[in-house]
Amino acid sequence: MSQHTPLYSAHVAAGARMVDFGGWEMPINYGSQIEEHNKVRKGAGMFDVSHMTVVDINGAQARIFLSYLLANDVAKLKTPGRAFYSCMLNEEGGVIDDLITYFLDETFFRVVVNAATHDKDMAWINSQARAFDVKVNERPELAMIAVQGPEARQTVLSLLPESDAELAAGIKPFGAGQFGDLFIARTGYTGEDGFEISLSAGAATRLWDQLLAAGVMPCGLGARDTLRLEAGMNLYGQDMDESVTPLESGLGWTVVLNDERAFVGKDALLKQKERGVEQKLVGLVLQDRGVLRPGQRVVTGAGEGVTTSGSFSPTLQKAIAFARVPKDATQTCQVDIRGKLLNCSIVRPPFARNGTVCEGII
Amino acid sequence: MSNIPTHLKYTESHEWVNADEDGNALIGITDHAQEALGDLVFVELPAVGDEISQGDPVAVVESVKAASDIFTPVSGRIIAVNEDLDADPAIINADPYNDGWLFEIELIDSEELDGLKDAEAYEETLED
Numbered sequence: 464m465s466q467h468t469p470l471y472s473a474h475v476a477a478g479a480r481m482v483d484f485g486g487w488e489m490p491i492n493y494g495s496q497i498e499e500h501n502k503v504r505k506g507a508g509m510f511d512v513s514h515m516t517v518v519d520i521n522g523a524q525a526r527i528f529l530s531y532l533l534a535n536d537v538a539k540l541k542t543p544g545r546a547f548y549s550c551m552l553n554e555e556g557g558v559i560d561d562l563i564t565y566f567l568d569e570t571f572f573r574v575v576v577n578a579a580t581h582d583k584d585m586a587w588i589n590s591q592a593r594a595f596d597v598k599v600n601e602r603p604e605l606a607m608i609a610v611q612g613p614e615a616r617q618t619v620l621s622l623l624p625e626s627d628a629e630l631a632a633g634i635k636p637f638g639a640g641q642f643g644d645l646f647i648a649r650t651g652y653t654g655e656d657g658f659e660i661s662l663s664a665g666a667a668t669r670l671w672d673q674l675l676a677a678g679v680m681p682c683g684l685g686a687r688d689t690l691r692l693e694a695g696m697n698l699y700g701q702d703m704d705e706s707v708t709p710l711e712s713g714l715g716w717t718v719v720l721n722d723e724r725a726f727v728g729k730d731a732l733l734k735q736k737e738r739g740v741e742q743k744l745v746g747l748v749l750q751d752r753g754v755l756r757p758g759q760r761v762v763t764g765a766g767e768g769v770t771t772s773g774s775f776s777p778t779l780q781k782a783i784a785f786a787r788v789p790k791d792a793t794q795t796c797q798v799d800i801r802g803k804l805l806n807c808s809i810v811r812p813p814f815a816r817n818g819t820v821c822e823g824i825i
Numbered sequence: 826m827s828n829i830p831t832h833l834k835y836t837e838s839h840e841w842v843n844a845d846e847d848g849n850a851l852i853g854i855t856d857h858a859q860e861a862l863g864d865l866v867f868v869e870l871p872a873v874g875d876e877i878s879q880g881d882p883v884a885v886v887e888s889v890k891a892a893s894d895i896f897t898p899v900s901g902r903i904i905a906v907n908e909d910l911d912a913d914p915a916i917i918n919a920d921p922y923n924d925g926w927l928f929e930i931e932l933i934d935s936e937e938l939d940g941l942k943d944a945e946a947y948e949e950t951l952e953d
Contacts, residue, residue: 480863491863491890492863495863495864495918496863496864496889496890497864497866497889498864685863685889685890689889752867752911753867753869753887754866754867754887754892756891756892774889775866775867775887775889777889782867801885
Protein backbone atom coordinates (compact mmCIF):
# COMPACT_ATOMS: atom_id res chain seq x y z
CA MET A 464 0.00 0.00 0.00
CA SER A 465 1.41 3.33 -1.09
CA GLN A 466 1.19 6.20 1.35
CA HIS A 467 0.15 9.69 0.26
CA THR A 468 1.34 13.02 1.66
CA PRO A 469 -1.18 15.83 2.30
CA LEU A 470 0.03 17.40 -0.97
CA TYR A 471 -0.77 14.33 -3.10
CA SER A 472 -3.86 15.93 -4.73
CA ALA A 473 -1.90 19.09 -5.48
CA HIS A 474 0.75 17.02 -7.30
CA VAL A 475 -1.80 15.12 -9.35
CA ALA A 476 -3.64 18.36 -10.22
CA ALA A 477 -0.32 19.85 -11.37
CA GLY A 478 0.21 16.93 -13.77
CA ALA A 479 3.00 15.26 -11.82
CA ARG A 480 4.35 11.89 -12.90
CA MET A 481 4.07 9.88 -9.66
CA VAL A 482 6.42 7.06 -8.61
CA ASP A 483 6.85 4.85 -5.57
CA PHE A 484 9.60 6.03 -3.24
CA GLY A 485 10.14 4.10 -0.02
CA GLY A 486 6.45 3.19 0.13
CA TRP A 487 5.26 6.71 -0.71
CA GLU A 488 3.67 7.80 -3.97
CA MET A 489 5.72 10.89 -4.80
CA PRO A 490 6.18 13.21 -7.81
CA ILE A 491 9.27 12.37 -9.94
CA ASN A 492 8.68 15.46 -12.11
CA TYR A 493 5.89 17.77 -13.24
CA GLY A 494 7.05 17.88 -16.88
CA SER A 495 10.71 18.71 -17.38
CA GLN A 496 13.17 17.63 -14.69
CA ILE A 497 15.89 19.84 -16.18
CA GLU A 498 13.64 22.90 -16.09
CA GLU A 499 12.87 22.18 -12.43
CA HIS A 500 16.57 21.73 -11.68
CA ASN A 501 17.53 25.01 -13.34
CA LYS A 502 14.73 26.89 -11.59
CA VAL A 503 16.21 25.89 -8.21
CA ARG A 504 19.71 27.00 -9.28
CA LYS A 505 18.46 30.34 -10.65
CA GLY A 506 15.16 31.17 -8.93
CA ALA A 507 13.02 29.19 -6.51
CA GLY A 508 11.59 25.69 -6.51
CA MET A 509 9.68 23.69 -3.92
CA PHE A 510 9.71 20.02 -2.99
CA ASP A 511 7.18 18.01 -1.03
CA VAL A 512 9.36 16.16 1.48
CA SER A 513 6.51 15.21 3.81
CA HIS A 514 7.51 11.56 3.44
CA MET A 515 10.59 12.20 5.57
CA THR A 516 10.43 11.06 9.17
CA VAL A 517 10.39 13.72 11.90
CA VAL A 518 11.31 12.37 15.35
CA ASP A 519 11.33 14.49 18.49
CA ILE A 520 13.67 13.45 21.28
CA ASN A 521 12.27 14.82 24.54
CA GLY A 522 13.57 14.42 28.07
CA ALA A 523 16.26 15.33 30.58
CA GLN A 524 18.88 13.14 28.87
CA ALA A 525 18.09 14.17 25.29
CA ARG A 526 21.56 15.60 24.68
CA ILE A 527 23.39 12.72 26.38
CA PHE A 528 21.38 10.23 24.33
CA LEU A 529 22.17 11.93 20.99
CA SER A 530 25.81 12.25 22.02
CA TYR A 531 25.86 8.43 22.18
CA LEU A 532 23.59 7.75 19.18
CA LEU A 533 25.29 9.99 16.58
CA ALA A 534 28.78 9.97 15.02
CA ASN A 535 28.86 13.76 14.89
CA ASP A 536 29.16 15.44 18.29
CA VAL A 537 25.95 17.06 19.48
CA ALA A 538 28.12 19.24 21.75
CA LYS A 539 28.66 21.35 18.60
CA LEU A 540 25.05 22.51 18.99
CA LYS A 541 25.50 25.19 21.64
CA THR A 542 22.64 27.60 20.93
CA PRO A 543 18.97 26.65 20.67
CA GLY A 544 17.88 26.78 17.02
CA ARG A 545 21.13 25.31 15.67
CA ALA A 546 21.25 22.17 13.52
CA PHE A 547 23.84 19.75 12.13
CA TYR A 548 24.26 16.79 9.80
CA SER A 549 25.31 13.40 11.16
CA CYS A 550 25.43 9.70 10.46
CA MET A 551 23.85 7.17 12.79
CA LEU A 552 26.08 4.07 12.89
CA ASN A 553 25.80 0.46 13.94
CA GLU A 554 28.43 -1.17 16.20
CA GLU A 555 30.51 -2.10 13.12
CA GLY A 556 30.66 1.54 12.02
CA GLY A 557 28.26 0.92 9.10
CA VAL A 558 25.85 3.73 8.30
CA ILE A 559 22.27 3.00 9.43
CA ASP A 560 21.11 6.38 8.13
CA ASP A 561 22.12 10.02 7.76
CA LEU A 562 20.05 12.74 9.36
CA ILE A 563 19.71 16.36 10.46
CA THR A 564 19.43 17.14 14.19
CA TYR A 565 17.92 20.40 15.45
CA PHE A 566 18.63 21.66 19.00
CA LEU A 567 15.50 23.38 20.35
CA ASP A 568 16.13 23.27 24.09
CA GLU A 569 18.00 21.01 26.52
CA THR A 570 15.00 18.68 26.78
CA PHE A 571 13.95 18.88 23.12
CA PHE A 572 15.94 17.90 20.01
CA ARG A 573 14.35 17.18 16.65
CA VAL A 574 15.79 14.61 14.25
CA VAL A 575 14.78 14.20 10.58
CA VAL A 576 15.64 10.83 9.01
CA ASN A 577 15.02 9.29 5.59
CA ALA A 578 11.64 7.90 4.53
CA ALA A 579 13.00 4.73 2.90
CA THR A 580 14.72 3.71 6.16
CA HIS A 581 11.84 4.64 8.47
CA ASP A 582 11.22 1.23 10.02
CA LYS A 583 14.80 0.26 10.79
CA ASP A 584 15.63 3.78 12.00
CA MET A 585 12.72 3.86 14.44
CA ALA A 586 13.54 0.37 15.70
CA TRP A 587 17.18 1.35 16.22
CA ILE A 588 16.48 4.72 17.86
CA ASN A 589 13.88 3.19 20.18
CA SER A 590 16.16 0.31 21.19
CA GLN A 591 19.11 2.64 21.88
CA ALA A 592 16.87 5.06 23.81
CA ARG A 593 15.90 2.48 26.43
CA ALA A 594 19.05 3.16 28.47
CA PHE A 595 18.30 6.90 28.64
CA ASP A 596 15.72 9.14 30.25
CA VAL A 597 14.19 10.26 26.96
CA LYS A 598 10.95 9.89 25.06
CA VAL A 599 11.09 9.21 21.32
CA ASN A 600 8.10 10.91 19.70
CA GLU A 601 7.53 10.40 16.01
CA ARG A 602 5.61 13.25 14.37
CA PRO A 603 3.88 11.64 11.37
CA GLU A 604 1.24 14.39 11.36
CA LEU A 605 3.85 16.92 10.22
CA ALA A 606 4.17 17.65 6.52
CA MET A 607 7.33 19.24 5.14
CA ILE A 608 8.01 21.58 2.23
CA ALA A 609 11.54 22.44 1.07
CA VAL A 610 11.72 25.80 -0.71
CA GLN A 611 15.11 26.14 -2.37
CA GLY A 612 16.94 28.56 -4.63
CA PRO A 613 18.39 32.07 -4.55
CA GLU A 614 14.88 33.58 -4.39
CA ALA A 615 13.44 30.98 -2.00
CA ARG A 616 13.91 32.70 1.36
CA GLN A 617 12.64 36.07 0.17
CA THR A 618 9.51 34.46 -1.27
CA VAL A 619 8.75 32.53 1.92
CA LEU A 620 9.38 35.61 4.09
CA SER A 621 6.96 37.65 1.96
CA LEU A 622 4.19 35.20 2.89
CA LEU A 623 4.74 35.35 6.67
CA PRO A 624 3.13 37.79 9.12
CA GLU A 625 5.42 40.82 9.42
CA SER A 626 6.67 40.10 12.94
CA ASP A 627 7.55 36.50 12.04
CA ALA A 628 9.14 37.52 8.75
CA GLU A 629 11.56 39.82 10.51
CA LEU A 630 12.70 37.09 12.90
CA ALA A 631 12.77 34.35 10.24
CA ALA A 632 14.92 36.60 8.04
CA GLY A 633 17.56 36.39 10.77
CA ILE A 634 17.84 32.57 10.67
CA LYS A 635 21.40 31.68 9.74
CA PRO A 636 22.44 28.66 7.64
CA PHE A 637 21.78 25.49 9.68
CA GLY A 638 19.54 27.48 12.01
CA ALA A 639 15.83 26.98 12.75
CA GLY A 640 12.89 28.36 14.69
CA GLN A 641 9.19 27.87 15.39
CA PHE A 642 6.89 30.57 13.97
CA GLY A 643 3.28 29.86 14.87
CA ASP A 644 2.36 26.70 12.95
CA LEU A 645 5.60 26.69 11.01
CA PHE A 646 8.94 25.16 12.00
CA ILE A 647 11.33 26.92 9.64
CA ALA A 648 14.89 25.65 9.11
CA ARG A 649 17.52 27.12 6.81
CA THR A 650 18.63 23.73 5.53
CA GLY A 651 18.24 21.79 2.31
CA TYR A 652 19.48 19.16 -0.09
CA THR A 653 20.18 21.18 -3.23
CA GLY A 654 23.30 23.29 -2.68
CA GLU A 655 21.18 26.42 -2.75
CA ASP A 656 19.97 28.71 0.00
CA GLY A 657 16.42 28.14 1.21
CA PHE A 658 14.15 26.83 3.93
CA GLU A 659 12.74 23.48 4.95
CA ILE A 660 9.40 24.05 6.63
CA SER A 661 7.61 21.51 8.85
CA LEU A 662 3.93 22.18 9.40
CA SER A 663 0.49 20.62 9.78
CA ALA A 664 -1.23 19.01 6.79
CA GLY A 665 -3.74 21.86 6.44
CA ALA A 666 -1.07 24.53 6.69
CA ALA A 667 1.02 22.63 4.13
CA THR A 668 -1.63 22.69 1.40
CA ARG A 669 -2.25 26.40 2.07
CA LEU A 670 1.47 27.27 1.96
CA TRP A 671 2.01 25.16 -1.20
CA ASP A 672 -0.76 27.09 -3.00
CA GLN A 673 0.62 30.43 -1.80
CA LEU A 674 4.12 29.53 -2.98
CA LEU A 675 2.73 28.39 -6.32
CA ALA A 676 0.90 31.72 -6.71
CA ALA A 677 4.16 33.51 -5.84
CA GLY A 678 5.90 31.82 -8.78
CA VAL A 679 7.76 29.03 -6.97
CA MET A 680 8.06 26.00 -9.28
CA PRO A 681 7.00 22.57 -7.95
CA CYS A 682 9.96 20.19 -8.34
CA GLY A 683 10.03 16.40 -8.17
CA LEU A 684 12.38 13.77 -6.81
CA GLY A 685 14.20 13.70 -10.15
CA ALA A 686 15.43 17.28 -9.84
CA ARG A 687 16.08 16.73 -6.15
CA ASP A 688 18.47 13.91 -7.08
CA THR A 689 20.46 15.84 -9.71
CA LEU A 690 20.61 18.92 -7.46
CA ARG A 691 21.98 16.99 -4.49
CA LEU A 692 24.45 15.13 -6.72
CA GLU A 693 25.79 18.41 -8.14
CA ALA A 694 25.93 19.77 -4.58
CA GLY A 695 28.09 16.83 -3.49
CA MET A 696 25.55 15.43 -1.04
CA ASN A 697 25.30 11.68 -0.49
CA LEU A 698 22.09 9.73 -0.95
CA TYR A 699 21.54 7.06 1.68
CA GLY A 700 21.20 3.57 0.23
CA GLN A 701 23.16 4.55 -2.85
CA ASP A 702 26.36 6.34 -1.77
CA MET A 703 26.51 4.72 1.65
CA ASP A 704 24.73 2.05 3.65
CA GLU A 705 25.44 -0.39 6.48
CA SER A 706 28.25 -2.08 4.52
CA VAL A 707 30.50 1.00 4.60
CA THR A 708 31.62 3.55 7.19
CA PRO A 709 31.46 7.35 6.91
CA LEU A 710 35.27 7.31 6.45
CA GLU A 711 34.79 5.44 3.15
CA SER A 712 31.89 7.67 2.11
CA GLY A 713 33.34 11.16 1.99
CA LEU A 714 31.82 11.84 5.41
CA GLY A 715 34.89 11.85 7.64
CA TRP A 716 34.18 15.52 8.34
CA THR A 717 30.95 14.55 10.11
CA VAL A 718 32.64 12.17 12.56
CA VAL A 719 34.20 13.40 15.81
CA LEU A 720 36.71 10.78 17.00
CA ASN A 721 39.38 12.74 18.85
CA ASP A 722 37.85 13.11 22.28
CA GLU A 723 36.56 11.08 25.22
CA ARG A 724 33.00 10.82 23.95
CA ALA A 725 31.67 7.29 23.45
CA PHE A 726 29.22 6.71 20.59
CA VAL A 727 27.86 3.73 18.69
CA GLY A 728 30.40 2.61 16.08
CA LYS A 729 33.32 4.61 17.49
CA ASP A 730 35.53 1.60 18.28
CA ALA A 731 35.03 0.20 14.79
CA LEU A 732 35.95 3.54 13.20
CA LEU A 733 39.07 3.87 15.37
CA LYS A 734 40.16 0.38 14.35
CA GLN A 735 39.52 1.12 10.68
CA LYS A 736 41.53 4.31 10.94
CA GLU A 737 44.41 2.43 12.57
CA ARG A 738 44.36 -0.25 9.86
CA GLY A 739 44.03 2.38 7.16
CA VAL A 740 40.94 3.36 5.21
CA GLU A 741 41.34 1.57 1.87
CA GLN A 742 38.58 3.24 -0.16
CA LYS A 743 37.30 6.75 -0.66
CA LEU A 744 34.30 8.39 -2.29
CA VAL A 745 35.25 10.83 -5.06
CA GLY A 746 33.53 12.84 -7.76
CA LEU A 747 33.84 11.98 -11.46
CA VAL A 748 33.28 14.22 -14.47
CA LEU A 749 32.89 12.35 -17.77
CA GLN A 750 35.15 13.83 -20.46
CA ASP A 751 33.77 11.66 -23.29
CA ARG A 752 30.17 11.62 -24.48
CA GLY A 753 27.70 9.54 -22.49
CA VAL A 754 25.93 9.42 -19.15
CA LEU A 755 27.31 8.07 -15.86
CA ARG A 756 24.94 5.88 -13.82
CA PRO A 757 25.13 4.09 -10.46
CA GLY A 758 26.84 0.69 -10.51
CA GLN A 759 29.29 1.25 -13.37
CA ARG A 760 32.79 -0.24 -13.13
CA VAL A 761 35.57 2.29 -12.57
CA VAL A 762 39.15 1.57 -13.65
CA THR A 763 41.87 3.62 -11.94
CA GLY A 764 45.66 3.41 -11.79
CA ALA A 765 45.30 2.12 -8.21
CA GLY A 766 42.68 -0.57 -8.90
CA GLU A 767 38.99 -0.85 -9.63
CA GLY A 768 36.03 0.91 -8.07
CA VAL A 769 32.34 1.50 -8.75
CA THR A 770 30.06 4.48 -9.32
CA THR A 771 27.45 4.90 -6.58
CA SER A 772 25.40 7.78 -8.05
CA GLY A 773 25.54 9.24 -11.53
CA SER A 774 23.53 11.35 -13.92
CA PHE A 775 23.64 14.15 -16.44
CA SER A 776 24.40 17.44 -14.70
CA PRO A 777 22.24 20.25 -16.08
CA THR A 778 24.59 22.88 -14.61
CA LEU A 779 27.83 21.37 -16.00
CA GLN A 780 26.15 20.03 -19.16
CA LYS A 781 28.24 16.89 -18.62
CA ALA A 782 27.74 13.57 -16.89
CA ILE A 783 28.90 13.45 -13.25
CA ALA A 784 29.07 10.74 -10.61
CA PHE A 785 30.21 9.71 -7.19
CA ALA A 786 32.47 6.67 -7.19
CA ARG A 787 33.98 4.52 -4.46
CA VAL A 788 37.59 3.92 -5.52
CA PRO A 789 40.90 2.76 -3.99
CA LYS A 790 42.40 5.43 -1.73
CA ASP A 791 45.39 6.10 -4.00
CA ALA A 792 43.32 6.83 -7.13
CA THR A 793 43.93 10.37 -8.38
CA GLN A 794 43.33 12.68 -11.31
CA THR A 795 41.81 10.45 -13.99
CA CYS A 796 40.06 7.13 -14.41
CA GLN A 797 37.91 5.25 -16.90
CA VAL A 798 34.31 4.13 -16.52
CA ASP A 799 32.87 1.08 -18.26
CA ILE A 800 29.68 2.18 -20.05
CA ARG A 801 28.14 -0.69 -22.04
CA GLY A 802 31.54 -2.27 -22.59
CA LYS A 803 33.39 0.91 -23.62
CA LEU A 804 35.94 2.50 -21.31
CA LEU A 805 35.26 6.24 -21.24
CA ASN A 806 37.54 8.88 -19.71
CA CYS A 807 36.70 10.76 -16.51
CA SER A 808 38.49 13.25 -14.35
CA ILE A 809 38.50 12.59 -10.60
CA VAL A 810 37.40 15.66 -8.64
CA ARG A 811 36.45 16.65 -5.15
CA PRO A 812 32.69 17.36 -4.88
CA PRO A 813 30.68 19.59 -4.77
CA PHE A 814 30.35 20.00 -8.54
CA ALA A 815 27.96 22.96 -8.46
CA ARG A 816 26.40 25.14 -5.80
CA ASN A 817 24.79 28.57 -5.55
CA GLY A 818 23.88 28.69 -9.21
CA THR A 819 27.30 27.91 -10.69
CA VAL A 820 29.95 25.27 -11.29
CA CYS A 821 32.43 25.02 -8.41
CA GLU A 822 36.08 25.90 -8.85
CA GLY A 823 38.40 23.18 -10.13
CA ILE A 824 35.59 20.95 -11.45
CA ILE A 825 35.93 21.56 -15.20
CA MET B 826 -3.07 11.25 -23.87
CA SER B 827 -0.01 10.70 -25.98
CA ASN B 828 0.06 11.46 -29.68
CA ILE B 829 -0.04 8.38 -32.00
CA PRO B 830 -0.05 9.34 -35.72
CA THR B 831 -2.07 6.89 -37.83
CA HIS B 832 0.32 6.79 -40.82
CA LEU B 833 3.13 5.09 -38.83
CA LYS B 834 3.81 1.53 -37.67
CA TYR B 835 4.77 0.74 -34.07
CA THR B 836 6.44 -1.80 -31.78
CA GLU B 837 5.55 -2.81 -28.26
CA SER B 838 8.90 -1.39 -27.19
CA HIS B 839 7.74 2.08 -28.32
CA GLU B 840 9.64 2.56 -31.59
CA TRP B 841 7.86 3.95 -34.66
CA VAL B 842 8.59 3.20 -38.34
CA ASN B 843 7.84 5.50 -41.26
CA ALA B 844 8.41 3.51 -44.48
CA ASP B 845 8.44 5.17 -47.89
CA GLU B 846 7.68 3.67 -51.31
CA ASP B 847 11.38 3.32 -52.20
CA GLY B 848 11.91 0.69 -49.50
CA ASN B 849 13.53 3.01 -46.93
CA ALA B 850 12.24 3.64 -43.41
CA LEU B 851 12.79 6.25 -40.72
CA ILE B 852 12.86 4.98 -37.12
CA GLY B 853 12.20 6.91 -33.93
CA ILE B 854 10.63 6.62 -30.48
CA THR B 855 7.01 7.39 -29.70
CA ASP B 856 5.57 10.35 -27.85
CA HIS B 857 4.67 7.98 -25.03
CA ALA B 858 8.31 6.81 -24.81
CA GLN B 859 9.81 10.30 -24.75
CA GLU B 860 7.34 11.35 -22.08
CA ALA B 861 8.05 8.31 -19.91
CA LEU B 862 11.82 8.79 -20.24
CA GLY B 863 11.74 12.51 -19.49
CA ASP B 864 14.36 15.04 -20.65
CA LEU B 865 16.71 13.28 -23.08
CA VAL B 866 20.38 14.18 -22.67
CA PHE B 867 22.33 11.67 -24.77
CA VAL B 868 21.76 9.53 -27.84
CA GLU B 869 24.07 6.80 -29.11
CA LEU B 870 23.28 6.00 -32.75
CA PRO B 871 24.47 3.18 -35.04
CA ALA B 872 27.02 3.87 -37.79
CA VAL B 873 25.94 4.47 -41.37
CA GLY B 874 26.51 1.22 -43.26
CA ASP B 875 25.75 -1.07 -40.29
CA GLU B 876 23.72 -4.14 -41.23
CA ILE B 877 21.08 -4.75 -38.58
CA SER B 878 18.43 -7.37 -37.95
CA GLN B 879 14.92 -6.91 -36.61
CA GLY B 880 14.96 -6.79 -32.79
CA ASP B 881 18.66 -5.89 -32.45
CA PRO B 882 19.51 -3.26 -29.85
CA VAL B 883 21.09 -0.72 -32.20
CA ALA B 884 20.84 2.60 -30.37
CA VAL B 885 20.57 3.95 -26.84
CA VAL B 886 18.68 7.00 -25.66
CA GLU B 887 19.44 8.35 -22.22
CA SER B 888 17.36 10.76 -20.18
CA VAL B 889 18.36 12.34 -16.87
CA LYS B 890 16.59 9.37 -15.29
CA ALA B 891 17.70 6.30 -17.24
CA ALA B 892 19.24 4.67 -20.29
CA SER B 893 16.94 2.87 -22.70
CA ASP B 894 17.85 0.51 -25.58
CA ILE B 895 16.29 1.10 -28.98
CA PHE B 896 15.49 -2.14 -30.83
CA THR B 897 15.26 -1.88 -34.57
CA PRO B 898 11.74 -2.79 -35.71
CA VAL B 899 12.98 -3.84 -39.17
CA SER B 900 16.09 -5.39 -40.77
CA GLY B 901 18.37 -3.66 -43.23
CA ARG B 902 21.31 -1.33 -43.71
CA ILE B 903 21.67 2.02 -41.96
CA ILE B 904 21.75 4.75 -44.61
CA ALA B 905 21.48 7.84 -42.40
CA VAL B 906 21.48 8.88 -38.74
CA ASN B 907 20.08 12.08 -37.24
CA GLU B 908 23.28 13.95 -36.40
CA ASP B 909 21.37 16.94 -35.00
CA LEU B 910 20.62 14.80 -31.94
CA ASP B 911 24.32 14.83 -30.92
CA ALA B 912 24.12 18.50 -30.04
CA ASP B 913 20.51 18.55 -28.88
CA PRO B 914 18.90 15.23 -27.86
CA ALA B 915 15.91 17.19 -26.49
CA ILE B 916 14.68 17.50 -30.11
CA ILE B 917 13.20 14.04 -29.45
CA ASN B 918 11.15 15.40 -26.55
CA ALA B 919 9.94 18.34 -28.59
CA ASP B 920 9.13 16.51 -31.85
CA PRO B 921 9.43 12.72 -31.54
CA TYR B 922 7.79 11.90 -34.90
CA ASN B 923 9.53 14.39 -37.21
CA ASP B 924 12.73 16.25 -36.28
CA GLY B 925 13.39 13.71 -33.54
CA TRP B 926 13.89 10.71 -35.89
CA LEU B 927 16.85 8.50 -34.95
CA PHE B 928 18.06 6.66 -38.07
CA GLU B 929 17.05 5.60 -41.56
CA ILE B 930 17.19 2.03 -42.84
CA GLU B 931 17.22 0.56 -46.33
CA LEU B 932 14.83 -2.36 -45.83
CA ILE B 933 15.80 -5.93 -46.67
CA ASP B 934 12.34 -7.36 -46.29
CA SER B 935 9.39 -4.99 -46.50
CA GLU B 936 7.10 -7.81 -45.31
CA GLU B 937 8.48 -7.23 -41.82
CA LEU B 938 6.35 -4.07 -41.80
CA ASP B 939 3.18 -6.17 -41.90
CA GLY B 940 4.09 -7.72 -38.56
CA LEU B 941 4.24 -4.33 -36.81
CA LYS B 942 1.37 -2.67 -34.99
CA ASP B 943 -0.82 0.03 -36.46
CA ALA B 944 -1.73 3.09 -34.38
CA GLU B 945 -4.83 1.47 -32.94
CA ALA B 946 -3.04 -1.71 -31.88
CA TYR B 947 -0.18 0.31 -30.37
CA GLU B 948 -2.61 2.44 -28.41
CA GLU B 949 -4.11 -0.74 -26.97
CA THR B 950 -0.71 -1.81 -25.63
CA LEU B 951 -0.49 1.50 -23.75
CA GLU B 952 -3.81 0.87 -22.06
CA ASP B 953 -2.72 -2.47 -20.59
